[in-house]
Structure formats: structure tokens, C-alpha cells
Amino acid sequence: MGDLVLITGATGHVGFHVLLHALDTGYTVRAAVRSQDKADSLLAVPALKHRQVGSRLSFVVVPDLTKPGAYDAAVQGVRYIIHVASPLPTDGLTTDQFEAELLEPAVQGTLGILVSAQKTPTVRRVVITSSIAAIVPGGALDDGADTVFTAASRTPTPPVSSLQHPFQAYAASKVKALNETEAWVRRETPAFDVVNVFPSYVMGREEVHPTADRLTSHGTNRFLLGIALGAKSPVPAPGTTVHVDDVARVHVGALDAKVPGNTSYLVTSNNSVGSVDGTVWGDAAKFVAKNFPDAVASGALPNNGTQPSVALKFDTSKTESTFGFTHIPYEEQVKDVVGQYLEVVG
Template sequence: MTLARFARLSIVREVPHHRSNEFYGQPTTSYTVLPVLDYNSTSTLRTSGFIDTYTILPQHLYTTTTKISATMLCILPDELLLITGVTGHVGFAVLTHALKAGHTVRCAVRSEAKAAFIRSRPQIRALDLPRARLNFTIVPDITTDGAYDDAIRGVSAVIHVASPLATADSVPRDLHQEYFIQPAVRGTLGMLEAAKRAGTVRRVVITSSVVALTSVDHLEGRERREAVQPTERTGFKPEPYESEFAAYAASKVAALKGAEAWIAREQPRFEVIHLHPSFVIGRNDIATTASEAMKGTNAVILATLRGKKMGCSYPGATVHVDDVARAHVQALLPTVPGNKGYILSTKSRWNDAKLIAKRSFPEAVERKLIVSSGSVGTVNIDFDASASEEVFGFKLQGFEEQVRSVVGHFVELRLRRPALPTVASSSMAVNQHLRPEVVAA
């Protein structure tokens, strides 16, 4: 029996949904999504995705009962997905979304200890997966030649999240190139080269950033302009860099430019998609304590709600981590046009987090787990994500949902642990919330 690697999924009969009325973001109303395959048998395939059951019906039923149809990816057992960066905020969210969507996943991590940590997370254990659905490969250094050659063997698709992250001014300026630029560029190009050599990859999804699309002056409010489009690019600024943020932005610019130049030169058989999220906000399931929850871009909100008065402003552009993860997984679908970039961002005002938290978590306010004395400025900036919402078929969650997610997780962890970050430690968290490290190759 031969199955088509890509099959058309048809919505063919009304059934009550017990989970979601969407499949990969495509609305199903009151219908269930049923795959059309190339044989005439009846069976049921269980999945932990957005709906409970895919029913494979005899072919003749589709000619009389089909009401809506859409071309989408049919996940088959021989499809293997490689994900990097899974020990980070975004990467772990991508991993859990991919597993829930039915993918068989191989994770590239830096050590066996990292693999054991991921396996031990409650969100992974709760899925109760067969061991074959999730496996790991060790890539100690993503900057070495052929780093991903073993990891990518037999892989059909790649989600490359791993890249240096930073905002703390703890790295000497003479090391910015080594910490930021080289890992971002070499990691990305190394993955593309490995995918080409493998010969089995059909699509590579790369986590870029909105900072690759516009200047640091624009991001920091020194330059005003209209909404940034996904097709825009900004020039690469060589070192020295005045801050780690500038070095981080340069690394994203360099990685995007390098990837696009490689694609134009090599003309690979596979497609490449770049996703450009802004400040990623939301529950961080890698964090196990309240202090750990205050790392990453979540620190801007949480430190403010712990009473920190910021001495600077941040771009008013944020996105829910769940939407970022969902877009990464959906970007594997053939319905999403390849060799394009997609912005993931909503407009936000950082100080609105205080009102949202007060309204959503009155008990936490009463217990002074969160306070309203902190403040942070907002740079008015706009990134046009309308094309992304149209292609992916869902509206990005707003700042209120983002704040509720991250604050709810912080309160949950705080009530579980006795240690509460002070205003002083909140300041340290903001200064160090994305320490320079390559996140889990």
C-alpha cells in the first residue's frame, strides 16, 4: 500500500469537536478534517494534534459528501522533523506544538544533559509519547563545519531556532563577533549546507527577527517611519557595536543576508521560510522558578510589575510565544508559500501590563506579588503582520493575552516557591535576561 507523501485533507462531515475547531489554523467550523489518501480502505489514525481523530474513509465517499476542501500537509509516519534551540523559550514552545500536531521530532541539543532535561519537562511527559516520536542528537558546537550532517540524516523538514541571544552588557566588545555574529551566520549556513547534502529535506524554517528588517535607530526611537514590511531589509553594521543589543541585531541581519545570498547562489531543491518575531512574550515552560521566569523578553514585563523603573524604552512590538510556535509548525505546510519571510508582531504599550495584571490577577496584587510602582517606556513602532495572519489563517493574540500568559506563569511559580525576586534582583534580571549563549543547538 503506497501513501502519497502529501495528501489533500477534505472536510467532509459534521461531527462535534472535543478540542479545537481549527486544524493548523484553518477553520473547520463544525466539521472534522479528514485526509484523502490514495487507497480504498477504512482505518483510524490517532493523534495528539488539534483534533482527536483523522478518519480515513473509502475514496467514493468524498465525491458525495465533501463540503469544503483545502490542500494541507498530511503528516505520515516517515516524516521526520529536526528542531534546534529546544532548550530556549521559543524553541521549547515550538517542540511541544510540533509534537501535539503529530510530528516525529529529532532535537539537536548540545549535550546529553540537555536532552535529559527536555525529556523530564512536565509538558513533554504529559504527552506520553512513544520513544520513537521524540529523539535527540548531540551537536556540541553549531559553528563547526558539518555540525548538522549527522543530525539531518533522513530528515524531511527543519525548524532552526538556535541562535545567540543577548541584552546584558556582560560580553566585552572585542568578543561581540565571536559571541553573536559567527554563531548566527555559521549556524544558519551550516544548516542550509547540511540540508542540501542530505537530499531529503523539502523545507527549512528559520527563526529570524524583526531586527533584521529595520535599523537599530528605528527600533530605539531615533528614526520615525511607516509600518515595516516583511520584504524590507536593513544594512549590516560592522563592529564595534555600542551595545549587545546592537550586536544581536547585527547577527540577525548578517544571518538573513547570508541565507538569502546562499539560496540565490545554490538554488536548493528545498524551500526556506524566515519568520520574524518581535519581542516574544508568554509562559516560559523551560523556567522552573519565579527567578527563571524573569529571564528572556518576559523580564521587561515582570520586572516592571515587581516595581522596577526602567531607565529606557523598548519597542512597542510584541508577540505571544504560542503564536510564534504555532506559526513555526504551520510554516511546514505546503499551503504556506515558501522562500518568503513572515512578520509575527502586534502593537503594544509596555505600561499597559500594569492595568492588565491588576485586572486579571487581583489576588496577586493583594498579596503584593505584583505592584504598580514600576514603569517602562514604549517606542512607537509598527511591523505589518497582516500578510502573516492571512497566510497562517489566525489572528495574533494581543498584548493582554500575552501579559496574562507570562504573569499567570510567574504567579504560579511564585506560589510554588518561597523565594521572591526583589526589585534589585528584578533589575539584574532585565540586565541579564538574555545572556549571550547559543540556545541549545
Template structure:
């Protein structure tokens, strides 16, 4: 199927997108990636040197600009939209989070409808942020599934006093809702698949060349093993509890594009719940070279007695055929990739 097909992957230099690009290249597709600059394109090229003839780029400096994707979508067979702002600390919720997420999503759909009539499917990465009800806290009696939607409105999210994390969650929700509204109201040639992962962890393969410039979720793991940390340090409390491996998310994008039954479906991509204590236990056991800089905490105490909501990702397992990785594999592979980056950065 993939021999002569080209997919557009937006935000191709991102942590998740890098694995998505890899998954499509490995499956025999040609990939056109959007990046903000020629310099970034060059870095991404180096990541996939063996696929040089299968990789091309479109420069999109600002995806929230009207017509941002008009040129990028021309000549592709499918669109994989991964580009989105992932920021928790912002000055202006509306300017920095809500508008870029919503407008970027609507722009790519508009451009695909107008300039790429040959595209029959768009895959959009949404988020568990678009499912979670933050007002319910840990909600131990609830099981999250694709049927759940974050109830926060645009007006609530735009308020100055709304914390960045809540505004980020609302931005992901409203962007995904705007995509489904587009399908309903515009009736384009293509169908839509949305994917909702929580915290995405795993090895870093993107164009990051400096350990100090890790993406948010990678930095989340690296903080537990960074040089200068000590076994006596306190383990930070969890503010988020659910996770998935980046390689499973990448495979889900490929399957979401290929599997007919995925048409106009929403999928929750989740391996389960985690705690930083569990991550520290894994790092100390499986990555001996960082043991002396990983906090000990209370080994084996799991969630520390906290009762949590449950997660049900059986739909993605059944329809997309995803077998989710376990936390020990994900955190071990992530740590090994960070150690490699430390060497490259001269921080080892």
C-alpha cells in the same frame, strides 16, 4: 500529512523552541531536537512525557563548529532552525554574536544540502531585529513590513564601540541574509521560509526549573512582578516596543512548514506595540495575587504619549492563517506560568 514525518528542531530546549516542538508533536509529527548535552535532552524529555515515542535527540555542543549538524539532519523530512544566541551583554561582538549566528545558520543549510536530500523545506526563525532601522528611532511616520531590512553592516556591528543590542540586531540580519544568499547561490533541493518576530512573550513551558534562570524575554515580563517589587516602584522605560505571543510564533513555524504558498517567503510575526505600563495594568487587573508587587505608574497612559512606528503583519495572517493573540491574554498566561515556577523554585 504528518503521520510518518520527522522534523528537526534545533535548540530544542529554548523558550520559543519548546512551543515549536509542542506544536509539531500536537500536529502528529515526530520531532528530533538538537540540544547541547544529554542532561538537557533529559529535561526536554520530561516536558513532553506523553510524546516519549515521538521525540528523539541529537547532541550538538557547538552549532558554530563546521559539520555541527551533519548527523542531526540525517533521516528528517524538514528542518526548523530556532537555535541562536540571544545575548545583549557580550565581550566581543564578532566572537559572541555575529559569527555564531551566521555560521550556525550556514552550517545547518550546508548539512541539509549534503546529508538530507529528502528535505524540501527549511524554516528559519529570524527576528524583527533583522527588519528594524535603529538609526530611525521610533519613526512614527513608518509602517514596518517584510520589505524592511536592518541596514547595519558586518563591519559596523563588529566594532568594539557598537552596543550589544545593535550588534545582536545585526547578527540576526546577517544570519538571515546568509540563508537567502545560500538559497540563491547553492540552489539546494529545499526552499526556505523565514519568520521575523519581535519580543516574544507568553507562558514558559520549557525545561527551566528555576525562576532565576528565565530566558531574556520572560525575564523582561517577570521583572514587573518579581518578589520585592513594590507598587511605588518606577516602571522601566521601553527600549523595544513590538511583541508577539510565543504560541502564535510556534503555530507560524508549523504553518510555514506545511503551507505551499509560504515557499521562499519572509513573514513578520507581530501582534502590535506594547509598553511596560500596559503590562503592569494587565498584571494588576488580571493577576490579583501579584498586585501588591507590581508598579502602578500611571494606569491607562498606554505609550505615555510616545509616537511610534506602525506594524503590518497582514501577510502572516493571510498566508499562514495566524490570528494573533492580544496582550492581556499573553501577559496573564505568562504571569501564571511564572507563579508556577516560583512554587517549583521554592520562591513563592
């Protein structure tokens, strides 16, 4: 069996694809879950069940990732850690909840797993799921920028008092977690490497909860599906997307000793190979018309929704050269997301 890797957040969209990719690559996986029920539900997911991984997959229950020492038992004997778990924004959060519900859990969960890893001599590398929101100033996320962002870009943590809506608070949680992680590494100089991965809006098949309601109301796939289903969004979103398979590929690929550690990697697709210009959300309509003409003609896909884009620029050349791939383009993301929706409702 392959080296043992601990994966957190495996019940989520990104985390589950990371889990599958790690197993397919030959690793033995220990997945941290909040309860045994969560483990049982994962084992019932067809994409995992059909792989028949047997003893190469085990689970460890970590009920509260913010509790000191929460991961001490989970990291015992592991060689690698992929830390995906982090709180996501919900529409009902109020400004007085931002710090307790988003910022502190993101920071404490990440620092907690690093502290536990430091107690475990077998750990060689920790890969952390961050976000492009961690390296782009809040104003640019709202209004766009001509700056070309790279994996080396950084931005200061904004004061909590400046945060006005849940997405801003989520972005701030990613900024703070990244900044405090890098400060911890400089201060502690651990024996293991740390790699930060910065995905953009993640698109692709939802394997864990593929219901029509969830696809259209939860996660980042809903932005794309809204265009196909006629939703009229007045709120601009950063024009930057990535296929979930590319995100999983980089997380697992970063475990390879040939990949430089103590560095960071952007994972996002641009509008053409070699470009730094990001996604235009509205382009989904032409890809839907091209690839699903019957569904459009029948009215199953009205294909007249709107989603304004915030123009951002990212240089992903470092990622593509290090890992040896070209990011899956926006059209393929559209085909996978809309195709799954039609399967579910059809």
C-alpha cells in the same frame, strides 16, 4: 508516524514551544541538543513528559553548531528543518566579544545547517527563526520610526565597529544571518524552500526553567514582569510583543506545502485587530490591575514599574491571512506571564 522534522534550539523558550507544537501537530521530531544531559533535562520537563510521545521524539547531539559539517548527521533522512538555535545577548559581553560571541555563531550556525541540508535529498523546507531586529534599522529600534515594516523589509548589516551594547550586537547578528542566508539561497538555488520567521519580543509561559529568578531576570518575559513587580527601567525597548504560541504556530505551520516557500513572515501582535501600531509596554499595568486585583491589593504585585516603549509599526496582515489566525493580544500575554509568576512564587 508523521514526517520527520529536525528542530534546533529546543532547550530554549521559543524552541521548546516549537517542539511541543510540532509533536501536537503529528510530526516526528529529532531535536538537536548540545549534550545528552540537555536531552535528559528536556525529557523531564512536565509539559513534554505528560505527552508520552514515545518514539516520535529522538535526540541528536551537536556540540558545536559553528563547526563545518556539524549538522551533516543530524539532517540525514529528515523532510523538514526548523532552525531556532542562535546566540542571545548577555549583559557581560564587551564590544571586542560581539563578533565572536554573537555575529559569527548566528551566521555560521544558519549557513551550516543550510549546507548540510543541501547534501540531503530528503529535505523539502527549512524554516529559520530570525527576528524583527533583522529587518528594522538600528536607529529605528532605538528611536522609533513612522515606517510601516513588513516581512519584505530589509536593512544592511552594520559594521561591528558601530555596535555599542549587546542588544545592538544581537540585532546585527540577526541582520547579518538573514542577509547572508538570502545571498546563499540566491547563489546556490537549493532544491528545498527556505522560510524566515520574524518574531518580536516573545511573551508566554516558560516551560523549561520556570523559576522565579529566571522569569524575572532572563528572557523577554522579564520586561513585562518588571512592570508588575515595580522595576523602574530607564532604557526604552521596542514596543512590539508576541505570544510564544503564535510564534510556534507559524514555525510549524510553515512546514505545510500549502504555505508558500522562499518567503518571510512577521509574527507580532499590534494594539488592535487591523492596526499597525505596536505594543505599549506600560499598558501591562492596567491589565495586571484588571486580571490580578487580589495580588495587587496584597502587595504581591506592586504594579508600579516602568518600561518606556519605542514606537514601531508592523503590518502582519500577510501572516494572519496565510496562516488563518489573529495574533493573541497583549492582555492575554500579560495574563499568561504574570499568572505563571504567581503560580511559581505562590
